[in-house]
Amino acid sequence: CGTKGHETAKLMAAHITANTNPFSWSACSKDYITSFLDSGRGTCLDNEPMKRDFLYPTMAPGQSYDADEQCRFQYGTSSRQCKYGEVCRELWCLSKSNRCVTNSIPAAEGTLCQTGSIEKGWCHQGE
Structure with missing residues (x-):
């Protein structure tokens, strides 16, 4: 549409x-x-739907799907995360044309965020 x-x-x-x-x-x-x-x-x-208990996931989506997998979902199987910007604010991915691109959305809740080799924690509400 x-x-x-x-x-x-x-x-x-x-x-x-x-x-x-x-x-x-x-x-x-x-x-x-x-x-x-x-x-x-x-x-x-x-x-009327059948009554069923729904089992909610115990892990945040970013713990199940790391930044590279999130990039593959958006841009295809050869994509991976570009180490550019703050992943918790905006996920940048390597495109088929070998350029870093973004949909201007953050990585999923629970995605590991790091600067270089220094681990900073997990993404939570864009931080």
Whole structure:
């Protein structure tokens, strides 16, 4: 939906940036969902779900997926973290064109942060 760069990314955006609004739908998504529900294909939403206990992860996402893996998720299997800037504020990754790029988002909570070989701790709320 939409033209990349012409509308602030919304809830269902394929890519997120620092300007993504995760609390609103784009006009295209609203139209699609309305059409889907009006067609009668949304009746499964009337079914009451089974009661199940949800087991929450015990580790933060950055502990499960280090900065290199987070880069691979965003830029492909050959990507890895660029040691540039503060990873907890903005994750920089090596792209296919061998350049450091960013989506202007921090590394995931729990990602190891370090300066050179000095370990500083883990990312928490952008710090």
